[in-house]
Amino acid sequence: MKNSANFWGLLTLGVCIILSVGKFTGTKRVVNVKGLATQEVMADHVIWPLVIQDVDNDLIKLYSTMDNKSKEIVKFLKDGGIQESEISIAAPTVYDRNANRYSNEYIAYRYQMQQVVTVSSSNVELVRQLILKQGDLLKKGIAISGNDYEHQTQYDFNGLNDLKPQMVEVATRNAREVAQKFADDSGSKLGKIQTASQGQFSIYDRDSNTPWIKNVRVVTTVTYYLK
Secondary structure (H helix, E strand, O other): OOOHHHHHHHOEEEEEEOOOOOOEEOOEEEEEEEEEEEEEEEOOEEEEEEEEEEEEOOHHHHHHHHHHHHHHHHHHHHHOOOOHHHEEEOOOEEEEHHHOOOOOOOOOOOEEEEEEEEEEEOOHHHHHHHHHOOHHHHOOOOOOOOOOOOOOOEEEOOOHHHHHHHHHHHHHHHHHHHHHHHHHHOOOOEEEEEEEEEOOOEEEEOOOOOOOEEEEEEEEEEEEEEO
């Protein structure tokens, strides 16, 4: 995966301004501005749960089937370049449909079993390529459940600390530029900083179709004296 530093060229600068015209601190006029900095980065960690399910009336046979499927999934992952340390296998869960005595519905298969094989890796691009190759598992009769809301692929960005200094600098510079523009337009001179505060950093998906691409955002609020 490309280092997030390669994305500095994608830095997007924006400015928001809240003007406090006629606001006085004693006899001093002030202007309050907000500086915004955003940057687009790639996720640097992914959690990919592969959920498999099956049914049978023979519990022992069902367990054997699921065990074989999970082994095939692990082989698929390792052959694709995933390290063994990045793979974890949860114990299978079993649901006995006959145990639901409140239902009179005909049940073709008594037992339903689910198992989750999870990949946790910093090699996001490799995992994304394997996700696209899930058809190789289908050819072996292994279907990965894609409608399980409890087990969704999760992309994270953990490199925020490396971005903070420069993004705060950009946001603060933007705030000053806007304050200076207001001072010029109002026939005033920009003075010293009265107060300054940094908002929280936020990280969110760029859009719903590419959750591995993130936007990082921060806003700084600065109040300047006007002369």
